[in-house]
Amino acid sequence: MVKIYDIVIIGGGPAGLSAGLYGSRAKLDVLVIEKAKFGGQTTTTAELENYPGSIPDCTGPALSKRMHEQAEEFGTEFVKDEVVSVDFSGDIKFINGKDAQYQGRSVIITTGAEPRLAGFGEEMEFRARGVSYCATCDADFFEGLDVAVIGGGDSAIDEAIYLTKFAETVTVIHRRDALRAAKSLQERAFNNPKIKFIWDTVPVTAYGDEILEGLEVKNVKTGELSKLEVNGVFVFVGLDPITEAFKGQVELDESGYIPTDVEMKTNVPGVFAAGDVRVTPLRQVITAAADGAISAISAEKYITEKEANLVQA
Structure with missing residues (x-):
């Protein structure tokens, strides 16, 4: 059964x-399904200095491990499986994994969003060793150093401006000859003496010994190859929410993210979303954790109200 x-x-x-920690502390039966590593993208962060209260030299893997242990100590169950489809149409929600089917009175979607890769050689090899996808997370590791930003949209230019608070120089590499970012952001970037631009150019491969030392880049119009010596590369070519399994079951916005209210409720009763997968202005460990806590409390309230209605009926 x-x-x-x-x-x-x-x-x-x-x-x-x-969400698992808060749900289990509320004496609910909670299951967390994860297809890869518990901790998600946090496990790829070598150092985690901007999480309030974290110990000195805190790492993403260490924080993830402790979060996992805390939830488990309160009774959260864990299973490794990949969810391929769901059925949220009834009071009992069905979650179909590659290995088994799971059922719940409520569901919290916390599948996150993954950075879109730029696609250059050695990109993954140098991830967390010079290649980053989050300036807010990692900018202070590049204090006084030279970095590059790949992209030309709002996020790329906003992050480039942010990086100038730490880096000596910030070189924006863009495949076109004009930015796609908002005009106000463009003006700020063009007026910032620390920001340089390389137009009509794409990264070809990263290089270095253990840590990143530079990028080989290519001019898309001339085909000319050149080297750019930088200590860090920040990739901002977009994020992809991990919501394929939920299409047709819960409302998604035009980018594939899940809209919620402040209680993390989706448009489907009993289904909540938290963290990077939902529509939110900031995607950080601290905001994800807060979302998770809110979603668990909201799920508890939903279950309690459903049970009360059944008794009255």
């Missing part, structure tokens, strides 16, 4: 682990 959980959490990053 398949167990029906009070809360099934899809995704084991900071939002999912936080």
